[in-house]
Amino acid sequence: MLDLEIVPERSLGCDAWEFVLGMHFSQAVSIIQSQVGTIRGVQVLYSDQNPLSVDLVINMPQDGIRLIFDPVAQRLKIIEIYNMKLVKLRYSGMCFNSPEITPSIEQVEHCFGATHPGLYDSQRHLFALNFRGLSFYFPVDSKFEPGYAHGLGSLQFPNGGSPVVSRTTIYYGSQHQLTRSASGGRCSAPLADLPLSCYRHQLHLRRCDVLRSPTATLGLRLHIYTEAAGARAGSPAARRRVVRFGDSCQAVSRALAAPARLYYKADDKMRIHRPTARRRPPPASDYFFNYFTLGLDVLFDARTHQVKKFVLHTNYPGHYNFNMYHRCEFELNVQPDKCESNALVESLGAVSITAYSKWESVSRALRVCERPVVLNRASSTNTTNPFGSTFCYGYQDMIFEVMSNNYIASITLYQPEGTRPHYAVSSIA
Incomplete structure (x- = not known):
């Protein structure tokens, strides 16, 4: 299991490697090639017929991580952790997700501090807590949906029933936009400049x-x-x-x-x-x-x-x-x-x-x-x-x-x- 450090609006990494927002696709591939045996089962997803309108994606299913690249600039714009059970996550040295620590709403607020009321996606039944350069997504049971207006923290959940993070995204900017193009293959998000480290x-x-x-x-x-x-x-x-x-x-x-x-x-x-x-x-x-x-x-x-x-x-x-x-x-x-x-x-x-x-x-x-x-x-x-x-x-x-x-x-x-x-x-x- 990878033990990773999150840096909002910047990167996801560990002692051996780091994926940095704004880096070129080829640099991310070079990192993966250097970690043969540690990072396995990598998939590259793209569109043959519409290479400029569909995101270029590196999927690492065994680690639950997806790297999303802008198809025109070919630079990293979103880091998505879609399976929280496959990785350990830290922020400023504090672990908030591991087999021993459940990433509940209380745990996220304890680690990252207070935030503004989140946003609710009624179609996917997801509640999002947005920090600058970082978003957490919580699946919410339909019976709690009428009370989401004052924020996820205002809802009353039974003991052990607090929602748990199902997905985390790291991006550049103050707000992660989930809008997609008409074809559905490209997610709009601010694109960081090429980092000096790259x-x-x-x-x-x-x-x-x-x-x-x-x-x-x-x-x-x-x-x-x-x-x-x-x-x-x-x-x-x-x-x-x-x-x-x-x-x-x-x-x-x-x-x-x-x-x-x-x-x-x-x-x-x-x-x-x-x-x-x-x-x-x-x-x-x-x-x-x-x-x-x-x-x-x-x-x-x-x-x-x-x-x-x-x-x-x-x-x-x-x-x-x-x-x-x-x-x-x-x-x-x-x-x-x-x-x-x-x-x-x-x-x-x-x-x-x-x-x-x-x-x-x-x-x-x-x-x-x-x-x-x-x-x-x-x-x-x-x-x-x-x-x-x-x-x-x-x-x-x-x-x-x-x-x-x-x-x-x-x-x-x-x-x-x-x-x-x-x-x-x-x-x-």
Whole structure:
């Protein structure tokens, strides 16, 4: 049985780990992976067809805990303890729920102090006591319902009949709103900022602007934030960085810091689609700088060590790479070359493509390649892909990877080979 400490409006945790409101989904998964053997039977719940309108949930049924993430920001907004019998709970060192201590209304008031009169949900027969950032839910017998108007504490219960907490929620803000969207899959609740304890000396992305000429991509302008240093330590610091095709790996490292991982391409599986007859492998491997918290990969040429490709990830559940990257909040403006009316077309005539655009809207405005390339990812140890194939469509110097639900999984921006400057191999150190 887990012995956990509740911090209202902040977190639920113990000596080994802590789930903090505002943390990214991938950080919560990392905690769970580090507790293999302690946290077991974990379930990830999401909607394949409506990933932006249904909450992203991590359910831990053996511990009676549910972590609810905002589907757009993918950050933790509600921590729910729905089976009080599976955990011990403390507040400021005082235990109020355990096999020996029943979380009755008297016990909650003794531990947390007086509160305002609670709210009653007549449909679910639940009475809620709300503190700032914390709510307790008590099931109330129907015979006591007429007297709930003056608060749960004003009701007279027989000895041993005091209501017991059935569910506890931790959230950010002064009041937990139980309203849901029309589809019923998304619970509205205030979303906390990313906690400073979750920065982990990494850069995080606010927005990515794709820099383009009328027909070609030039680079990226990244609006990023990280932990401030010096006198402003303890608060986030905003930065703006630009990386372009042709930048050296040293220049990219100066702009975006060292990558989270360096990955060498073993082979190029797209080489078969090139028109050239000679397909001998290059003498050296191109390599990626992986920036997981930016949702970005940067590919460098093996000979020139200069940027030749950017990959922007949208991190949708149901994709093979889900949870590897944070979502890249990009904005890509392209001039339309179709006459069909489209909601993506702005007043200036540009097509605005973001991480939330659906492919059917994009393809109605752009003359993309009609026959896609089928991409079926699989690891070297397990050749099966439970999420199925994706489809890659080419347009100018861009490749759109599209999922079966019509959302864009990634966009690859590349510099066509004919436009790259040629360098002698001997001139590269």
